[in-house]
Amino acid sequence: MTQQADLVVIGGGPGGYEAAIRAAQLGLSVICIERRVHKGKPSLGGTCLNVGCIPSKALLDSSHKYHDLKAGYANHGISTGEVKLDLAAMLARKDKVVDQLTGGIAQLLKGNGITWLQGSGKLLAGKQVEFTSHEGEVQILQAKNVILASGSEPVQIPVAKLVDDVVVDSTGALEFQSVPKRLGVIGAGVIGLELGSVWARLGSEVIVLEAVDQFLPIADRAIAKETQKILTKQGLDIRLGARVTGTQVANGQVTVSFTDAKGEQQEVFDRLIVAVGRRPVTAGLLSSDSGVSLDERGFVAVDDHCRASVPGVFAIGDLVRGQMLAHKAMEEGVMAAEIIAGHHAQFNYDLIISVIYTHPEVAWVGMTEERAKAEGFDVKTGQFAFAVNGRALASDDNQGFVKFVADAKTDRLLGMHVIGPAAGDIIHQGLIALEFGASVEDLQLMCFAHPTLSEVVHEAALAVDGRAIHAIQRKRK
Numbered sequence: 231m232t233q234q235a236d237l238v239v240i241g242g243g244p245g246g247y248e249a250a251i252r253a254a255q256l257g258l259s260v261i262c263i264e265r266r267v268h269k270g271k272p273s274l275g276g277t278c279l280n281v282g283c284i285p286s287k288a289l290l291d292s293s294h295k296y297h298d299l300k301a302g303y304a305n306h307g308i309s310t311g312e313v314k315l316d317l318a319a320m321l322a323r324k325d326k327v328v329d330q331l332t333g334g335i336a337q338l339l340k341g342n343g344i345t346w347l348q349g350s351g352k353l354l355a356g357k358q359v360e361f362t363s364h365e366g367e368v369q370i371l372q373a374k375n376v377i378l379a380s381g382s383e384p385v386q387i388p389v390a391k392l393v394d395d396v397v398v399d400s401t402g403a404l405e406f407q408s409v410p411k412r413l414g415v416i417g418a419g420v421i422g423l424e425l426g427s428v429w430a431r432l433g434s435e436v437i438v439l440e441a442v443d444q445f446l447p448i449a450d451r452a453i454a455k456e457t458q459k460i461l462t463k464q465g466l467d468i469r470l471g472a473r474v475t476g477t478q479v480a481n482g483q484v485t486v487s488f489t490d491a492k493g494e495q496q497e498v499f500d501r502l503i504v505a506v507g508r509r510p511v512t513a514g515l516l517s518s519d520s521g522v523s524l525d526e527r528g529f530v531a532v533d534d535h536c537r538a539s540v541p542g543v544f545a546i547g548d549l550v551r552g553q554m555l556a557h558k559a560m561e562e563g564v565m566a567a568e569i570i571a572g573h574h575a576q577f578n579y580d581l582i583i584s585v586i587y588t589h590p591e592v593a594w595v596g597m598t599e600e601r602a603k604a605e606g607f608d609v610k611t612g613q614f615a616f617a618v619n620g621r622a623l624a625s626d627d628n629q630g631f632v633k634f635v636a637d638a639k640t641d642r643l644l645g646m647h648v649i650g651p652a653a654g655d656i657i658h659q660g661l662i663a664l665e666f667g668a669s670v671e672d673l674q675l676m677c678f679a680h681p682t683l684s685e686v687v688h689e690a691a692l693a694v695d696g697r698a699i700h701a702i703q704r705k706r707k
């Protein structure tokens with residue numbers, strides 16, 4: 231007998247599982263198909279929980295603690311003994327965090343009455359879904375609605391083919407069993423910077439080869455410049471305009487050939503991470519008569535509400551246009567579930583936060599100064615440094631600044647950009663302000679608690695009009 235459901239979700243990553251849960255909350259019968267087997271166990275949570283956001287942040291936090299402790303706390307009046315690295319224990323802790331969270335998602339699906347089918351899903355014509363279990367049994371499901379949430383996978387490049395444990399993608403870079411002496415990274419994007427930082431803190435000499443000659447082109451220029459300066463000081467050797475032309479693996483090492491402004495070059499590494507972007511997973515997802523169209527870049531084509539080209543079929547997350555971010559996938563999943571349940575729902579694509587979890591963190595929301603100018607705004611900006619913030623100084627973590635971009639004509643905030651301690655959390659103040667259409671004056675008039683890192687947000691808003699208190703600003707009003 232054909233199994234029926236109000237909703238079949240293909241993919242149990244952050245987009246898919248949040249869609250499934252929200253739909254179940256709204257009273258729909260839901261089946262979620264997820265095929266991932268992680269370390270021998272069927273696992274929900276997608277890239278994010280298994281091999282992405284969570285394990286990378288676990289290693290970022292562990293390596294940060296190790297590096298801090300090794301550098302010493304003498305200036306705090308704390309002396310420590312010899313600091314040793316137990317990499318196996320560090321990796322095991324990461325795995326435990328992953329296990330706890332993926333197990334938690336399985337409980338959430340169960341508790342919400344959602345059926346998790348372990349295996350692969352393929353959309354057929356007429357909103358039928360072919361499910362193939364890991365054992366190869368095939369079953370046809372009839373869905374009233376379908377959400378495609380198959381996510382993404384690392385882009386591979388012919389000049390740097392993956393070779394077990396030597397040339398790896400981001401997943402392999404979470405599993406090195408020893409600290410590479412010399413580590414190469416292709417791509418100075420988010421993954422390159424985060425995972426490059428992890429291994430640099432643990433002792434690797436890290437060289438990052440980036441094809442483009444501008445650092446972090448999507449970030450505000452002031453933030454990108456400061457980030458490059460700080461990360462370089464931390465030991466990341468970032469080579470811009472470096473085009474990799476080939477790699478050769480021999481005796482457990484990899485020789486990377488590349489060209490940059492200085493001409494043809496070679497570097498020899500113990501390990502190489504290829505982090506040059508991700509692409510949508512569409513192989514085996516759609517039958518030829520499913521009716522679902524792809525766009526010119528191979529993503530499932532959707533409108534602003536994540537509706538695909540077949541009525542009742544939605545696609546979300548990394549599988550569709552836009553930034554590949556877990557929180558974007560989650561909100562799209564919730565939006566799609568609500569629309570399917572007959573509710574009005576929308577998602578503000580202009581206000582998606584970006585965070586790079588280096589130390590200090592880098593985060594932004596809304597427009598960069600460059601984009602606001604390109605869009606014709608009469609722009610005013612304000613910037614304030616953590617260097618003179620009492621709380622940042624007290625904790626000895628005072629690099630970076632907060633920058634606001636605003637419309638000089640209306641005083642409306644257009645963007646917020648932060649590099650500094652807890653930037654990934656502080657940035658949410660900008661999200662809320664922008665979402666509510668706040669003016670710079672709204673922020674100036676608020677009373678921020680003292681002593682907090684957030685006082686830098688207040689001062690940056692004051693600085694827009696030349697009236698920051700803890701800086702000598704010439705403007706008199």
Ligand code: FAD
Pocket residue numbers: 240241242243244245246263264265266275276277278279281282283284286349350351352379380381382400401421511514515546547548549554555556557558559587
């Ligand atoms: P995915 O998480 O990729 O989930 C899709 C799931 O669908 C997969 O588990 C896959 O097995 C399954 N699937 C695919 N096809 C089928 C099929 N036919 N049948 C059944 N199942 C199928 N984002 C952030 O916002 N913050 C971060 O800090 C962050 N860090 C990251 C670090 C790394 C190293 C990486 C690689 C990514 C990181 N990301 C981060 C990106 C984030 O992981 C993705 O944007 C997010 O996981 C996308 O969610 P999704 O649900 O669209 O897809």
Ligand code: NAD
Pocket residue numbers: 387416417418419420421422424439440441442472473474505506507508553554555584585586587
């Ligand atoms: P990315 O797009 O952020 O960066 C890839 C970089 O590689 C770019 O700078 C690009 O110019 C460069 N590049 C491409 N081809 C190259 C080549 N042949 N040689 C040298 N450089 C080359 O992609 P990523 O870092 O792989 O991350 C993939 C996705 O995962 C991103 O979309 C990102 O949003 C997401 N992610 C997010 C986070 C986070 O939110 N903190 C963390 C990790 C990953």
